[in-house]
Amino acid sequence: MKPYKILVTEALGPEGLAFLRQHAEVDAYDLLPPEDLPGLMDGYDAVIIRSAHRLTRDIMAGHPRLKVVARAGAGVDNVDLDAATELGLAVINAPGANAIAAAEHTFGLMLAVMRNILLGDQHVREGGWNRQAYLGQELYGKRLGIIGLGRVGRNVARIAHGFRMTVTAYDPYLTDDIFRAHNVTRVTSLEALLPDIDILTIHTPKSGPKLGLDLLSRLPRGAVVINAARGGLIDEDALATLMESGHIQGAGLDVFSSEPPPKTLKLFQFPHVVMTPHLGGSTHEALAEVGVMTARGVIDALNGLTPPNIVNVPIPDIEHDQLHALDYAAQVAGRVFATLNPVPGHHLVLTLSGDIAGSVAPWMRQAVLAAVLQERVDDRVNTVNALIKAEEQGIRLLVEEDGADSGEPTLKLRWEGQPDTETVLTLRQGTPVFKVLAGIPMEIPWPERALITRHQDAPGVVGKVGTLVGQYDINIGDLHLGRTRQGDRALMVLTLDTSPPPALLNAIRALPGIQDVYVFEE
Numbered sequence: 001m002k003p004y005k006i007l008v009t010e011a012l013g014p015e016g017l018a019f020l021r022q023h024a025e026v027d028a029y030d031l032l033p034p035e036d037l038p039g040l041m042d043g044y045d046a047v048i049i050r051s052a053h054r055l056t057r058d059i060m061a062g063h064p065r066l067k068v069v070a071r072a073g074a075g076v077d078n079v080d081l082d083a084a085t086e087l088g089l090a091v092i093n094a095p096g097a098n099a100i101a102a103a104e105h106t107f108g109l110m111l112a113v114m115r116n117i118l119l120g121d122q123h124v125r126e127g128g129w130n131r132q133a134y135l136g137q138e139l140y141g142k143r144l145g146i147i148g149l150g151r152v153g154r155n156v157a158r159i160a161h162g163f164r165m166t167v168t169a170y171d172p173y174l175t176d177d178i179f180r181a182h183n184v185t186r187v188t189s190l191e192a193l194l195p196d197i198d199i200l201t202i203h204t205p206k207s208g209p210k211l212g213l214d215l216l217s218r219l220p221r222g223a224v225v226i227n228a229a230r231g232g233l234i235d236e237d238a239l240a241t242l243m244e245s246g247h248i249q250g251a252g253l254d255v256f257s258s259e260p261p262p263k264t265l266k267l268f269q270f271p272h273v274v275m276t277p278h279l280g281g282s283t284h285e286a287l288a289e290v291g292v293m294t295a296r297g298v299i300d301a302l303n304g305l306t307p308p309n310i311v312n313v314p315i316p317d318i319e320h321d322q323l324h325a326l327d328y329a330a331q332v333a334g335r336v337f338a339t340l341n342p343v344p345g346h347h348l349v350l351t352l353s354g355d356i357a358g359s360v361a362p363w364m365r366q367a368v369l370a371a372v373l374q375e376r377v378d379d380r381v382n383t384v385n386a387l388i389k390a391e392e393q394g395i396r397l398l399v400e401e402d403g404a405d406s407g408e409p410t411l412k413l414r415w416e417g418q419p420d421t422e423t424v425l426t427l428r429q430g431t432p433v434f435k436v437l438a439g440i441p442m443e444i445p446w447p448e449r450a451l452i453t454r455h456q457d458a459p460g461v462v463g464k465v466g467t468l469v470g471q472y473d474i475n476i477g478d479l480h481l482g483r484t485r486q487g488d489r490a491l492m493v494l495t496l497d498t499s500p501p502p503a504l505l506n507a508i509r510a511l512p513g514i515q516d517v518y519v520f521e522e
């Protein structure tokens with residue numbers, strides 16, 4: 001019996017499916033009718049879609065088993081990311097896995113428009129041979145304008161250089177180095193880009209700029225427009241208007257505001273508009289790459305890891321094993337802190353130092369916060385939705401820097417204004433070691449099973465607890481004691497070889513001087 005159940009709603013590369021099947025029971029469809037998806041979501045740990053389906057809040061909510069949703073592809077605009085995050089669902093995608101396919105398809109469309117390939121094909125099939133009627137234009141020496149120099153945009157630039165085009169791009173989110181590295185001239189506005197190019201191609205997410213009549217009119221007369229990114233980035237009515245006036249000579253479209261486009265789409269009237277049914281990422285190679293990347297991400301996320309292709313959790317730039325160790329340290333620190341300090345404050349103060357500063361810090365904050373909240377909130381809370389759940393609980397996270405950004409990763413936690421809640425944990429060669437517990441300095445390598453007593457420092461308490469544990473035939477592997485000062489608050493941490501039964505815990509609780517008893521087991 002496999003531990004997970006996964007629904008795949010649209011054709012996934014066979015390599016990805018095979019990987020999923022090693023770890024999960026998989027129900028895979030070539031194309032699940034979209035209207036059937038809401039009724040099928042129950043009982044799956046993960047659901048994987050492509051562009052034919054939408055994962056809305058309504059569809060994702062109310063499925064206790066669901067932990068991960070995935071978009072097997074680049075664009076996650078058909079997943080309600082805010083809803084997924086609030087619901088604690090990890091969102092996986094496959095960034096870059098189909099970027100070469102999409103870039104090559106962009107050139108397919110470009111060549112089809114510039115060289116009248118589809119019109120010529122139709123003409124020959126109809127028995128014609130009028131070569132003069134289908135005179136085309138070369139890409140060589142043309143000025144290509146790219147909006148969005150991301151994974152696809154950079155591949156477009158690479159191919160364009162092969163055609164000896166000059167390449168200019170607009171992407172306000174990238175550094176100059178990226179433009180230089182790809183031999184692309186940078187412009188800092190669309191207004192600067194559009195008048196000086198022959199061919200425009202857009203490669204931004206759906207949230208990118210919308211090119212309506214005003215912006216498209218800035219293209220020189222006779223320009224060609226390509227959209228293999230997302231429907232709606234190029235306004236279809238505006239494009240039709242400019243095709244009609246002859247301002248725009250031709251267009252290549254792989255994506256549409258509504259897919260498939262309605263029969264009433266004005267652009268169908270123009271022979272120099274070449275259209276494909278969202279084929280940009282549809283090559284065998286890309287589907288294989290997308291399938292494997294998605295499948296690995298989904299299984300990692302189900303296993304509680306943070307894969308590099310998770311969309312709604314900050315991703316630390318470190319090795320898998322190191323991340324796993326830090327995740328464990330965050331769990332231990334958060335759980336022990338929340339259990340020993342059950343009355344929460346309003347402000348949780350977290351100090352990170354050592355190797356968890358930098359790119360790891362945003363993820364670490366969420367991981368620790370999730371572990372603290374897990375002890376307090378019944379609702380599902382995890383690294384994905386920790387910040388949202390904290391806000392719902394009226395808890396604010398205050399992050400303090402202590403300046404040290406190398407050395408052993410160290411987490412310090414306390415409720416603001418309550419120094420006796422301070423908990424300090426260091427990760428030493430992969431093992432969490434507590435340095436301070438509930439404000440009491442102690443040095444405790446964290447065991448698999450620990451029993452902690454909170455008690456009054458007084459003669460006989462330790463011996464009585466030890467005797468009771470022995471009476472239940474449980475071996476004590478290690479013992480640590482700490483106190484604020486003689487006769488004051490004290491803690492005892494016992495490493496036990498076997499689980500203490502409830503009767504033993506009750507017996508310890510009944511001993512004079514004992515304030516509370518806690519058990520932590522893996």
Ligand SMILES: NC(=O)c1ccc[n+]([C@@H]2O[C@H](COP(=O)([O-])OP(=O)(O)OC[C@H]3O[C@@H](n4cnc5c(N)ncnc54)[C@H](O)[C@@H]3O)[C@@H](O)[C@H]2O)c1
Nearest residue numbers: 075102148149150151152171173203204205209229280281
């Ligand atoms: N047709 C297809 O089958 C197909 C295949 C793959 C990708 N896509 C789509 O192509 C697009 C690009 O994909 P990608 O993998 O390169 O994404 P990406 O995230 O790697 O790159 C997108 C780039 O757009 C830039 N950008 C964002 N907003 C912008 C704005 N307002 N103005 C200018 N630049 C902006 C970003 O800085 C980034 O560099 C996405 O919409 C994706 O969904 C379509």
Ligand SMILES: O=C(O)[C@H](O)COP(=O)(O)O
Nearest residue numbers: 050051072073074075281
């Ligand atoms: O975002 C993507 O990866 C592309 O739009 C491909 O979509 P598809 O998976 O439906 O082919």
